[in-house]
Amino acid sequence: MSVESLFPRLEPLLPTVGKPIQYVGGELNATTKPWESAEVRWALMYPDAYEVGLPNQGVQILYEVLNERDWILAERTYAVFSDMEKVMRDNDIPQFTVDAHRPVRAFDLLGVSFSTELGYTNFLTALDLADIPLHAVDRGDDDPIVLAGGHSAFNPEPVADFLDAAVLGDGEEIVLAISEVVREWKAEGRPGGRDEVLLRLAKSGGVYVPKFYDVTYLPDGRIQRVVPNRPGVPWRVAKHTLMDLDSWPYPKNPLVPLAETVHERFSVEIFRGCTRGCRFCQAGMITRPVRERSIEGIGAMVQNGLDKTGFEEVGLLSLSSADHTEIAEVAKQLGDRYEGTNTSLSLPSTRVDAFNITLANEFSRNGRRSGLTFAPEGGSERLRKVINKMVTEDDLIATVAAAYSHGWRQVKLYFMCGLPTETDDDVMQIGELAKRVIQTGREVSGRNDIRCTVSIGGFVPKPHTPFQWASQLDHVTTDDRLKKLRDAVRADRKYGKAIGFRYHDGQPGIIEGLLSRGDRRVGRIIEAVWRDGGRFDGWSEHFSYDRWATQTEIALADEPVDLDWFTVREREYAEVLPWDHLDAGLDRDWLWEDWQDSLNPDGALEVEDCRWTPCFDCGVCPQMDTEIQIGPTGKTLLPLSVV
Amino acid sequence: MTTLEGTPNPEAPNPQLPIVQKLRIQYAKRGRLRFTSHRDFARAFERAVRRAGIPIGHSSGFTPHPKISYANASPTGAASEAEYLEIGMTQPCDPEQVRGALDSALPDGLDIVEVVIAAPGTFADRLEASSWQIALPGVSLEHAEAVTKAFLAADEVLIERIMKRGPRTIDCRAAVVALSARLDDANSEPCAILAVVVRHVTPSVRPDDVLAGLRSSGGLELKQTPIATRLAQGPLDSETGTVGDPLVFDRDAS
Known part of the structure; x- marks a missing residue:
């Protein structure tokens, strides 16, 4: 079967849609292969708009890892905007890839990367436009295997009905292993059809196939148990961990789009994982242990990436980049290497630490100087102990004093509202902190044009974290606390005008909470919301809380559970959580003890970072047979020879 | 427009090399x-x-x-x-x-x-007019000729265009120096091709505006999405209604 490009049919319609370039493809370093040349074909989807999805590192890495094999072909597809969706429906054009404009349904696999749960409705749009049945049980042998990855796949239960399979953790090696299984099954003439290939994947232990597990519920609505319904299917499915980042220097050929996207830079992942132990942070819990890329590996990737892309900014990416054991050397030596080339370096994610100001100065010396962002997360010291974000108020003040005295004028502080045990007073402390920041800035700089932006997000409890049992704060209380804080800051005559205030209202967080900790019954809600027109839920202009609340009520009418049950209800130790059969390596009892430690009435107990202190038995390394891989290597970067 | 001339300010952050x-x-x-x-x-x-x-x-x-x-x-x-x-x-x-x-x-x-x-001199001033080719798939030569004739016969063709500050009525006739239709021989389907020379005015008159004018003055009926291609822009020879090469001065100077 040959597959024709849909582009000739698409092209005359493109002038009628917004930003047509996003549907055209043709990015620098994109790959298209002849259809017949490959034995296994992947369509990779990021379920958001092209401008958000294209820069996604996960998709770019897998796209390249897969296409490097001559027997595999991988193309990309993104969520289309609603004007394009209408044009496609009116003209009978199915969901297509942007590389060769091939119909998604013709591929063997459709891999979807879920960084956030708010992409679920867009995923359904894509399945529907692709003419793939929404429900996995309705799919036939001609439909692709629909497979989820990304952080949200650590609890794929809300979308379990729509997935054939899900994969937890690092994708680089497992996509190749899956490709091998599919290749072999196809070469044998597809024995046993779709179920057989899914069974082979499930038996490998590294791929979760939801339909091979039955979920039963107690009369009160809690889960009774989750059990495999076929022989050979494992009770628990484990996550994948890539070791030795230096041997995986991807992306080697980063995609450079023509359309404007949300990140216009080349990003190098300088390490993966984080063991700071912030109790709210799902990323830090599910990506353990820390695996560093060496200074030489980083240097080589930066050089290659700049040569291949022409980007003028390099982002050194990780969950907490200043924690790299050789970050000072990396900053200094890259700064020296790119002196006078108008190339700027950035650290997108930094902790509150005076040392970071030295780094920031190093990073901005060859180019742009943007604002500095720090994330104390909690307004009061008490609350910061609860979340295990060990930063004192004096640390923070010392840090911003260093920033302002080095000529930075703008500092951004990031907080969360709705953390466990939080009171109104904890949130009001954010305002006091911001005032002290401005006061300090004015003193050390001798200037009055000092600014501080306070940015507040609502806390959403996530699976596989110590807070997975916590009650989420209801949106009315969230909004009320934020309004009190805003009014207090605005009313302050001395500092109010110097403090910017950015926050989101509490409603979207409640829906994110529903989708994060939901079980298979939530799938009905997602489908109903999608049928009612729900799209692009991560975009405030498209998100409708009322739609979600109404459809939740209708879909759960016959169940003993409701929206509050999934969100604001605290869970007990013995309750079976929807993701308990999915193994992130974390010891469940360790998570529970850490949760209890955070609630200690005499003040929360803190957990150190196992990179610098003895192991505290979170369970990941022994369970996953992994180890911490960090420097310092003591190596140096040589200056580049001038061309 | 960015100025390419000027000596960099050595006092400014990130001092730069001069333009030579x-x-x-x-x-x-x-x-x-x-x-x-x-x-x-x-x-x-x-x-x-x-x-x-x-x-x-x-x-x-x-x-x-x-x-x-x-x-x-x-x-x-x-x-x-x-x-x-x-x-x-x-x-x-x-x-x-x-x-x-x-x-x-x-x-x-x-x-x-x-x-x-x-060569010295302001380049933008040399770009007086553009020559456009607009392919109209599915449109017959007869129809294209008829609407062209009607357009050219009018002294003024008013169209509405959505600008940044809302809709605005502009005349798309005055800027059109030349307009003719021919048939695309390479295509098996009928496809008329318009050749248009448009003087650069403010607000600019673009191919879409000319098509809107052909619709309002002559009743142009499009079958499929037209494709416009700018073939040239440069100095306008008002005698012949043709567009010259704007780089000719630079080539001669060097």
Whole structure:
């Protein structure tokens, strides 16, 4: 079967849609292969708009890892905007890839990367436009295997009905292993059809196939148990961990789009994982242990990436980049290497630490100087102990004093509202902190044009974290606390005008909470919301809380559970959580003890970072047979020879 | 428009090298890459300059910008054989080498046609008019000729255009210097092709405006999406109604 490009049919319609370039493809370093040349074909989807999805590192890495094999072909597809969706429906054009404009349904696999749960409705749009049945049980042998990855796949239960399979953790090696299984099954003439290939994947232990597990519920609505319904299917499915980042220097050929996207830079992942132990942070819990890329590996990737892309900014990416054991050397030596080339370096994610100001100065010396962002997360010291974000108020003040005295004028502080045990007073402390920041800035700089932006997000409890049992704060209380804080800051005559205030209202967080900790019954809600027109839920202009609340009520009418049950209800130790059969390596009892430690009435107990202190038995390394891989290597970067 | 001249301020952060040479560049937007907007092209061009290692000058300050000055970009969705820009260089370079290096660093479809060393004088002033070709798939020659005739017979053709500050009525007739129709022989389907010469005025009259004018004055009926291509822009010969080559002065000077 040959597959024709849909582009000739698409092209005359493109002038009628917004930003047509996003549907055209043709990015620098994109790959298209002849259809017949490959034995296994992947369509990779990021379920958001092209401008958000294209820069996604996960998709770019897998796209390249897969296409490097001559027997595999991988193309990309993104969520289309609603004007394009209408044009496609009116003209009978199915969901297509942007590389060769091939119909998604013709591929063997459709891999979807879920960084956030708010992409679920867009995923359904894509399945529907692709003419793939929404429900996995309705799919036939001609439909692709629909497979989820990304952080949200650590609890794929809300979308379990729509997935054939899900994969937890690092994708680089497992996509190749899956490709091998599919290749072999196809070469044998597809024995046993779709179920057989899914069974082979499930038996490998590294791929979760939801339909091979039955979920039963107690009369009160809690889960009774989750059990495999076929022989050979494992009770628990484990996550994948890539070791030795230096041997995986991807992306080697980063995609450079023509359309404007949300990140216009080349990003190098300088390490993966984080063991700071912030109790709210799902990323830090599910990506353990820390695996560093060496200074030489980083240097080589930066050089290659700049040569291949022409980007003028390099982002050194990780969950907490200043924690790299050789970050000072990396900053200094890259700064020296790119002196006078108008190339700027950035650290997108930094902790509150005076040392970071030295780094920031190093990073901005060859180019742009943007604002500095720090994330104390909690307004009061008490609350910061609860979340295990060990930063004192004096640390923070010392840090911003260093920033302002080095000529930075703008500092951004990031907080969360709705953390466990939080009171109104904890949130009001954010305002006091911001005032002290401005006061300090004015003193050390001798200037009055000092600014501080306070940015507040609502806390959403996530699976596989110590807070997975916590009650989420209801949106009315969230909004009320934020309004009190805003009014207090605005009313302050001395500092109010110097403090910017950015926050989101509490409603979207409640829906994110529903989708994060939901079980298979939530799938009905997602489908109903999608049928009612729900799209692009991560975009405030498209998100409708009322739609979600109404459809939740209708879909759960016959169940003993409701929206509050999934969100604001605290869970007990013995309750079976929807993701308990999915193994992130974390010891469940360790998570529970850490949760209890955070609630200690005499003040929360803190957990150190196992990179610098003895192991505290979170369970990941022994369970996953992994180890911490960090420097310092003591190596140096040589200056580049001038061309 | 960015000024390419001027001595960098040595006091400013990120002091930069002075500009020693100015190059004028003709480029084309072809095929599917005609859907790049002007801003899309600008980003792609800046990255191509960096990949190709062209010694381009930068502004000084906290956010250094490369010295690139764009002239009169075509609308998104229109193809073009004749777009122009100027760049300021910190080292003198051979124009043909720069052409080759930039062309191979740009994606196929964004193509560098010619590079010349700039002669003195303001380049934008030379771009007096554009010559457009507009393909109308599914439209017969008879129909195209009839609507063309009606358009040319009118003294004024008012159309409405959505501008930044809301709808505005403009005359699209006065700027049209020449307009004729012919049949596309290469196509098995009927496809009329319009040749239009439009004087550059403010607000500019674009191919879409001419089509809107043909619709309102002569009742043009489109069958499919038209494709407009700018074939040339440059000095206008008002005797013949043709558009000349704007780089001829630069070539003669060097």
